[in-house]
Amino acid sequence: MLISTLPVRIYYEDTDAGGVVYYANYLKFFERGRTEFLREFNVQQDTLLEKNIAFVVRKVDMDCIKSARFNQLITVKTTVIKQRRASLTFKQEIFHENGELLCQAATLIACVNLQKMKPTAIPAEIIEVIPSAS
Template sequence: MPFPVHKFKVRVYYEDTDAGGIVYYANYLKFLERARTEWLRSFGIEQHSLLEQSVGFVVKRVEMDNIAAARFDDLLQVNTQIIELKRASMLFQQQITNSNNLSLVSAKIRVACVDLQKMKPIAIPAFIVGEISSVI
């Protein structure tokens, strides 16, 4: 059974755009990051509490296709779904669409769980795996 899709809305601000009024490509990565943070929060998991335990998620790999441009003041939706859950990493499929449901960005992002003191991979904490597994 597939993991459910988490939906997160984000408004394009002037600071997100380039001189032509379209979203600068690197800012899509920020929108994707915010959506993954809110995805975690939807499980009651706050990253600051993970940091206190020296646990963090770091981006290991990004595959991103820019399909169409977003513009200043657009309201976007970021859809986030896990497509692979491993012992120490997760692979996310994320898509950014505009208010007309036009696909703007498609990305696959692998994040690894690490011990922030040692900067070494560790198993995703059991309570996180349990929360994620409870929705499938």
């Protein structure tokens, strides 16, 4: 199982008035982590869009354990834990630079035909390159 890592610096724009990361921004960090995970396997989402295919979030189960703060360096870790015909489930975790777990999520991503707005099989060339637990 491959785990992709993405370092992210917390900027002022990521925080609330108290300098704490606003909870919805963890979703943005997870999105970046999934995008970079796919990029590591030369899966470019803009190329998929040209073929009227997109990955869309179907479900997120997120647990905010401890807050990240302004100017901290965090690491987003991403891996695929389940693969189906038209979906991928990612396990994602955000760690403080000292190794402390701050936030975790399981995110179900559906592969969709944009013209029909219906689920479609993940292209074979993607299935062939993405490592999966199942």
